[in-house]
Amino acid sequence: MLKFIKHHMDTIAGIGLYPAISFVLFFSFFLGMLWWIRSVSKGHIAHMTALPLAEDKQPNDSLHHAN
Amino acid sequence: MIERFQYDNRIVKNFLFVTILWGLIGMLVGLTAAIQLVVPSWNFADWGSFGRLRPLHTNAVIFAFVGNAIFAGSYYSLQRLLKTRMFSDALSAIHFWGWQLIIVAAVITLPLGMTTGKEYAELEWPIDIAITLIWVVFGINMMGTIIKRRERHLYVAIWFYIATWVTVAMLHIVNSIELPISFTKSYSWYAGVQDALVQWWYGHNAVAFFLTTPFLGLMYYFLPKAANRPVYSYKLSIIHFWSLIFLYIWAGPHHLLYSALPEWAQSLGTVFSIMLIAPSWGGMLNGLLTLRGAWDRVREDPVLKFFVVAVTCYGMATLEGPLLSLKSINAIAHFTDWIIAHVHIGGIGWNGFMIFGMAYWLVPRMYGTKLHSVKLANAHFWLGTLGIVLYAVPLYFAGFFQSLMWKQFTPDGFLVYPNFLDTLLEIRTAYWLRVIGGSVYITGVLLMIYNVRKTVSAGKLIANEDAEAPPLEKLVEAKETGHWHRWVERRPIQMLILSLIVVGIGGVLEIVPTFLVKSNVPTISSVKPYTPLELHGRDIYVREGCYTCHSQMVRPFRSETERYGEYGKAGEFVYDHPFQWGSKRTGPDLLRVGKKYPDSWHYYHMYDPTSMSPGSLMPAYPHLFEDLLDTTTTRKKIEAMITMGVPYDEGFPAMANTDVIAQQDRIVAALKKDGIEAQKEMEIIAVIAYLQRVGTDIKAKEIVETKPTNP
Numbered sequence: 038m039l040k041f042i043k044h045h046m047d048t049i050a051g052i053g054l055y056p057a058i059s060f061v062l063f064f065s066f067f068l069g070m071l072w073w074i075r076s077v078s079k080g081h082i083a084h085m086t087a088l089p090l091a092e093d094k095q096p097n098d099s100l101h102h103a104n
Numbered sequence: 105m106i107e108r109f110q111y112d113n114r115i116v117k118n119f120l121f122v123t124i125l126w127g128l129i130g131m132l133v134g135l136t137a138a139i140q141l142v143v144p145s146w147n148f149a150d151w152g153s154f155g156r157l158r159p160l161h162t163n164a165v166i167f168a169f170v171g172n173a174i175f176a177g178s179y180y181s182l183q184r185l186l187k188t189r190m191f192s193d194a195l196s197a198i199h200f201w202g203w204q205l206i207i208v209a210a211v212i213t214l215p216l217g218m219t220t221g222k223e224y225a226e227l228e229w230p231i232d233i234a235i236t237l238i239w240v241v242f243g244i245n246m247m248g249t250i251i252k253r254r255e256r257h258l259y260v261a262i263w264f265y266i267a268t269w270v271t272v273a274m275l276h277i278v279n280s281i282e283l284p285i286s287f288t289k290s291y292s293w294y295a296g297v298q299d300a301l302v303q304w305w306y307g308h309n310a311v312a313f314f315l316t317t318p319f320l321g322l323m324y325y326f327l328p329k330a331a332n333r334p335v336y337s338y339k340l341s342i343i344h345f346w347s348l349i350f351l352y353i354w355a356g357p358h359h360l361l362y363s364a365l366p367e368w369a370q371s372l373g374t375v376f377s378i379m380l381i382a383p384s385w386g387g388m389l390n391g392l393l394t395l396r397g398a399w400d401r402v403r404e405d406p407v408l409k410f411f412v413v414a415v416t417c418y419g420m421a422t423l424e425g426p427l428l429s430l431k432s433i434n435a436i437a438h439f440t441d442w443i444i445a446h447v448h449i450g451g452i453g454w455n456g457f458m459i460f461g462m463a464y465w466l467v468p469r470m471y472g473t474k475l476h477s478v479k480l481a482n483a484h485f486w487l488g489t490l491g492i493v494l495y496a497v498p499l500y501f502a503g504f505f506q507s508l509m510w511k512q513f514t515p516d517g518f519l520v521y522p523n524f525l526d527t528l529l530e531i532r533t534a535y536w537l538r539v540i541g542g543s544v545y546i547t548g549v550l551l552m553i554y555n556v557r558k559t560v561s562a563g564k565l566i567a568n569e570d571a572e573a574p575p576l577e578k579l580v581e582a583k584e585t586g587h588w589h590r591w592v593e594r595r596p597i598q599m600l601i602l603s604l605i606v607v608g609i610g611g612v613l614e615i616v617p618t619f620l621v622k623s624n625v626p627t628i629s630s631v632k633p634y635t636p637l638e639l640h641g642r643d644i645y646v647r648e649g650c651y652t653c654h655s656q657m658v659r660p661f662r663s664e665t666e667r668y669g670e671y672g673k674a675g676e677f678v679y680d681h682p683f684q685w686g687s688k689r690t691g692p693d694l695l696r697v698g699k700k701y702p703d704s705w706h707y708y709h710m711y712d713p714t715s716m717s718p719g720s721l722m723p724a725y726p727h728l729f730e731d732l733l734d735t736t737t738t739r740k741k742i743e744a745m746i747t748m749g750v751p752y753d754e755g756f757p758a759m760a761n762t763d764v765i766a767q768q769d770r771i772v773a774a775l776k777k778d779g780i781e782a783q784k785e786m787e788i789i790a791v792i793a794y795l796q797r798v799g800t801d802i803k804a805k806e807i808v809e810t811k812p813t814n815p
Contacts, residue, residue, distance in 0.1 A: 060375075062609060063350055070346050074339050081257075086334040088185055088259045089325050 107254070107575050110568035111183045113470045115196040117565060119176035120466060122204060123169060123459060124556065128549055129211075130164030135542045137161050140723070141690065142535045144713075147723035151215040154723055155649025159226040160214040165451060166224060166314060168207045173459045174318040175199065175242070178265050180466060181325040182249055185259045187573035191248025195241055202238035206231060218288045221646035221682045222303050224310050225279050229290045232280040239276070243269050250596040254573040258596060260341045264321030266596065267349045267603040271313040274607065279306035283748060285740040289643070293748060296677025297365055300685055305356035305611065312352035315450060316418075319458050320344070323391050323415065326458075330407045330465050336393035340386055346606070347383040351376050353607045358429030361438065362659040363672065363685060370431075377429035384422030391415040406481035410461030413489060417453025421446065436511075439655055439689040441534070442503025445496040452545055453492050460488065460552060467556050473563030480555045484548040491545025495538055502534035511663040519666055524692035525717055628675035631801040633750045634794070636738050636760040637767040641794025643741075644787055646684070648725065655686035656695040656798065669696030669799075676802055679750050691722060698800035703771055704778035706792045728788040735761050767793055 140146040140154045147153040183190060190196050209231050213219075219226040227235070246269060250262065279302055282290040294302050328335050335341060357365060357373030392415055395402060402408040424446055428437050437443060468475045475481060509527040512520040521527050634642060645651075658664050660671040672695055677683055701709075705716055710728055713720035742757040756763075768784035771792055775782045782789065 063379075066350060066606075067347060070343065074342055077339070082338050085257060085259060086338045088255065088257070089181070089261070089328050090332070090334060 105574060106572050108570065108572045109189055111571055112179070112190050112193060112196065112567075113565065113569050114567040115190065115193075115200060116176050116180045116466065117470055117567075118200050119172050119179060120463060122200075123172040123176055124463065124549075124553060126164060126168030126172060126207060127456075127459070128546070128553065130161060130169050131542070131546050131549065133157055133164060134161040135539065135546060138535070138539045138542055141721060142532055142539070144721050144723055150725075150727040151217070153648070153725075155652050156215050156217055156219075158652040159219060159223075159649060160211065162224055163210050163214065163226060164207070166310070167210070169459070170315055170319075170451075170455050171203065173455075173462065174268070174314075174322075175203070176466070177322040177326065177462055178246070178318065181261055181322070182246065182265070184571075185255065185262060185325065186249055186253035187255045187571065188249060188253050191245050191252060195245040195248070199238060199241045199245060202234070202241065206234050206238060209234070213288070217647035217649075219646060219649065220280075220282060220290060220292060221649075221651060221684065222279070222292060222299075222306075223651075223687060224307055225276075225303070228288055229280070229282055229284050230287060232276070232282075235276060236273075236280075239269070239273055243273070247596060247600070254576050256576060258599065259325070260338065260345055261321040261325040262596075263345050263599065263603075264317045264324070266600050267345070267607070268313050268318040268321070270600050270604045271309065271317075271349070271353070271607045274604070274611065275306045275309050275313065278611075279303060283744050285737060285744045289737070291744055291748065292682035294681070294683075295748070296680045296683050297674045299680065299683040300360055300363065300677075301357065301365060301369065303683070304359040305353075308356035308359055309353060311447075311450070312355075313349075315455055316352075317349065319418075319455060320348075320387055322458060322462065323387075323411070326462055326465060327391055327394055327411050327415070330405070330411060330461065331395050331398050331401065333394065333398060336390050336396065340390045344383050344387040344390060348380070348387065349603060350606050351380045351383065353611055355380060355429070358434070359687070360685075361429070361431050361434045362661070363657050365674070374429045374431065377426045381423060381426045385419060388415055388419035388422070391418075404478075406478060406485050407461045407465045409482075409485050410457045410464070410488075413485075413492075414454050414457035414461065417449050417457065417492070421450040421454060424449070435659075435661065436507045437503060438659075439687070440503035440507045441499040441531070441688075442507070443688065445499035445503065448499075449492070449496055452488075452495065456545075457488065460484065460549075463552065463556060467559050468563070470566055470569075471560055471563030472566050473559060476555050476558035476562060480551050484551045484555070487544055487548035487551065491541050491543075491548060494541030494544055496541070498534035498537035498541070502531035506531050510667070511661070513663070519663070522667070524667070524689075525720060528690065528721060529719055627678065628673065628802065631676055631678060633679045633745065633752055634797065635763060635767055636742060637764045637790050637793040638797045639741055639745070639794075640733055640735075640738070640764070641790035641792070641797075642684075644728070644791050645794055646682070650694075651684045651686045653686075653688065653690035653722075654692065654694045655689050656693065657685040658693055658695045664693070668693045670802060672799075673802065676799065679745070681745070681748060681750075694795070695799040698796050698798040699803070702778060703774045703792050703796065704780055706795055707775055707780055707782065707788065710788055710791060725788075728791060729786055731787045732785045733787050733790050735764055738764060 136146065136152075137154055137157045140157070150156075179190060179196070206227075210227055213228060213231065214226060218228050220228060225232075246265060250258065281293040283293055284290040292299050324335060324341055354376035355373055357369045358377045359373075361370050361374070363370075392412065395408065395412065398408075402412055427433055428443070428446065437446075464475060464481050506527050509521045509530065510524075514520055656672070658668045658671045665671055672685075677685075709716040710725045712724050713722040738760045739757045742752055742760045746752050746757070765784070768789050771789050772782050772784045
């Protein structure tokens with residue numbers, strides 16, 4: 038399969054376009070993400086932030102009473 | 105209605121203990137290799153020489169030490185963040201034992217010289233397949249756990265695990281495409297520049313998605329836990345995640361600056377590497393700021409101390425990495441010990457210290473007891489920190505100054521250090537300091553092992569930890585006007601696919617053009633396939649791990665062309681399965697070594713390097729003078745090359761061994777002229793054939809280079 042790709046496509050027009058495409062892709066993705074983050078509700082963030090601490094039944098100080 | 109269930113601690117404990125065991129072994133192998141660099145006699149056997157132990161060291165610390173730690177930490181946190189037991193105890197066990205078997209296979213095969221010759225991907229094809237299968241088991245177990253969860257939303261740590269899983273799967277499969285010629289030998293499907301690009305796309309992202317993203321997941325879970333306060337900014341962690349996985353995948357080509365890789369790909373790698381500073385530092389600050397107002401606790405809690413230094417090392421390494429991808433800095437640092445220092449800041453600082461902190465936090469909890477000795481843990485912390493400093497600082501100096509020595513010219517325009525060896529001997533002190541630093545670091549690990557053992561014997565494993573939570577259905581919120589991201593966050597499969605698309609776009613845009621465009625790799629008409637004997641010699645070169653110390657890539661600098669000869673061209677490597685550009689010069693570059701010395705020079709040099717090069721630190725290879733060349737595979741090797749597009753004549757495989765004998769006779773005759781009675785069946789003859797061929801095709805009179813039509 039790779040042999041086919043390697044030897045049958047001899048040129049590709051505008052190779053310099055690739056860095057540009059990648060930059061535009063990243064930048065729009067990044068903007069979209071920022072837009073979403075701005076609009077996410079406080080309650081949701083608070084819920085997510087508390088997740089790792091929520092299930093703690095054991096005291097968190099097992100180190101401090103050792104010798 | 106509340107459901108009762110139990111968390112599986114046994115699997116976490118198993119993974120954690122083997123993490124420590126393999127960590128110690130991997131570090132001791134590293135220490136041995138470090139000593140071998142200053143005391144050549146420590147290359148005690150053919151299987152124990154630097155070229156074979158160095159891959160064992162890197163594979164052991166990456167896949168055994170760090171790998172098992174990823175599984176331990178993610179199995180612990182997944183269960184708790186999702187409020188459920190792991191999907192299947194059987195899959196957990198298969199995952200555990202399968203991974204350990206793979207490691208054992210690596211420990212056996214790498215010293216035996218069974219290697220693909222591609223860094224951090226050295227394991228041969230049967231092991232590659234095993235890795236794929238076990239990785240799938242891990243994936244099913246993780247996704248199964250996510251699907252049967254009791255918490256609707258996936259915490260950011262889990263996103264990091266998912267992205268890790270999907271990306272490592274992609275990298276491993278693409279980079280491991282190889283053509284087997286036997287159970288223990290295969291050739292990389294890619295050749296030359298393409299092989300280099302795929303390899304460093306893999307190599308760089310193995311660092312990104314095996315050593316970094318899973319550990320960021322662990323950081324986002326264990327750091328808030330240990331500090332007992334929420335992460336500084338959850339929003340920042342989301343930005344951290346998406347920008348990191350999107351950017352990382354593009355940065356691979358920065359390992360190939362000034363090489364024969366097309367210019368646009370090199371620039372792409374640099375630009376994305378620089379952009380990486382932003383999310384990396386965002387993540388580091390997010391970690392450190394989680395401790396705001398808790399710094400008094402950092403002073404007394406060794407777990408937090410380890411985490412603080414780990415996260416700081418993450419910040420240092422991720423600032424340094426982008427700087428190293430600037431061409432001007434890369435020109436100095438590449439191929440030197442600077443890079444070794446850089447990766448160890450990441451390896452023993454970031455990964456090592458995260459693992460130690462995690463171990464000190466997990467063991468007392470899972471054994472329902474207190475840590476045996478906080479004092480010892482503190483001692484470990486200080487020994488570890490001192491070890492990192494003693495390891496890295498001398499190597500930074502060594503790398504910088506050796507590079508300057510390579511580049512130094514007299515006023516008359518001659519190299520100040522024309523003999524490579526002189527620059528190596530100048531930095532031997534730094535190599536000794538590195539040995540001391542490593543030893544101090546390992547001493548700390550021994551303290552931890554003792555401490556953990558004592559803690560374990562004082563408590564009893566809570567193999568199944570009771571927990572309770574309401575089932576998921578009851579949690580449905582009255583009405584959710586969802587955003588796309590919350591929609592994704594609740595749907596792990598979609599999350600997995602989105603991650604794959606994000607990293608896939610980067611990989612495809614980076615790699616495909618180099619494959620598609622024939623004109624990207626200019627062909628040089630004088631470059632011909634290797635003779636069968638040279639091919640055998642090349643395989644021995646790969647087997648002995650010569651690439652761990654010798655590059656085959658002369659960069660277009662005057663200091664390098666002056667020292668080595670013409671710089672490397674993309675078209676020269678089209679028959680190199682795998683490429684052997686290397687990444688570190690403990691010895692000189694070998695691209696233009698062909699025909700530089702007589703055959704007898706190589707004969708003596710391989711038997712005892714100091715005979716030709718007094719003071720040389722290179723291992724001797726006496727076994728090449730005892731072992732017979734295996735010519736039963738000649739035909740298969742040539743056929744494999746033909747399959748991959750190397751233009752040998754049709755009937756050639758059948759008569760390849762005749763060609764082997766003819767060339768052996770010529771070399772033996774040349775040696776005889778210099779008074780050496782050599783046996784032609786010995787492996788050394790093949791090695792000489794290869795070394796005399798490397799990089800010579802371009803010296804042929806007629807050099808016709810077809811330029812890329814679309815630059």
